Amino acid sequence: MIKSEMPDDEAQTSWARLVRVSQSVLASVEVDLRREGFPPLAQYDALLELRRAGDKGLRPFELRQEMLLAQYSVSRLVDRLVKAGFVDRHDSEDDGRGQVLKITSSGRDLLEAMWPIYGKAIQNHFAVKLSPTDIRNLAHLMAQLDTRQPVK
């Protein structure tokens, strides 16, 4: 309960930069995607997870855990994906409360269409500014920060 609980200057600087820079870089990537008429990154990410999950699909709460999003965010994200035809949603047979989500072929098409633009954006706004070692270190640092306890 003493000041040992407070972050020191180094931690404050590091934190402030993480917040600003990651948000700024992310915004740049989103702009590149939008300029080409593509949906936001979150949709791409969700579709990626669903493609990865294969035939058995994913439950919305599993998607939520993977994406570290709030429950209502996933609910609405999935709504949009279903409405756009990129995802199939049907009731779970094991769990009466739940659903199962699967990517459609149209969803797969979107992933393929977006990747050239998205990959280029990652390259331009992110990868090109870091050495291979930096990139690996950053991945490691993020893994340490990830305690997999999504908000709410």
Add this chain to the structure above:
Amino acid sequence: MIKSEMPDDEAQTSWARLVRVSQSVLASVEVDLRREGFPPLAQYDALLELRRAGDKGLRPFELRQEMLLAQYSVSRLVDRLVKAGFVDRHDSEDDGRGQVLKITSSGRDLLEAMWPIYGKAIQNHFAVKLSPTDIRNLAHLMAQLDTRQPVK
């Protein structure tokens, strides 16, 4: 124009983690602040910059450059701060198009009231998960990513 422009697997992983984890950690911190009835982090950040700027204040576009935000985001952020009485806004004498922003004493009070909660949140969701070396490395990596070319 060949595939050298595309990020490799390491870069993709690193990027994906950066996006998800930084957003997730940030959300956790925001939740802590809201739970105590405080305004969002962006307001705190803006006030910090204005306090740092001292008596001469800051122009909105300078604030924008510091915070790496879009222009309209700053415009509205400042609106809220002014309306809440945390910031004074008056026309610039040098530049007829512009304004000068200064933190009020009420704004300073907010910073002081928020810091115990905010600092603790940074500590709990961020600093505690990283070693001092990690923290320094992360700060350095973020500085490399920061080319200070705000979106739009």
Add this chain to the structure above:
DNA sequence: TCAACATAGATGCATCTGCAATTATATTGA
């Protein structure tokens, strides 16, 4: 077995955000 509690998911409402367009002043160059 059934009341208490936990989990899955959706949604109304207020707020916030992004985009594009707008107003207004400043700067530049033929």
Add this chain to the structure above:
DNA sequence: TCAATATAATTGCAGATGCATCTATGTTGA
């Protein structure tokens, strides 16, 4: 000097987000 262009900042509108709450099903233990 003044038309063309650039910069500072705001705003209408549509869509996205956060919070709290709600419905429905599942699980647990006396």
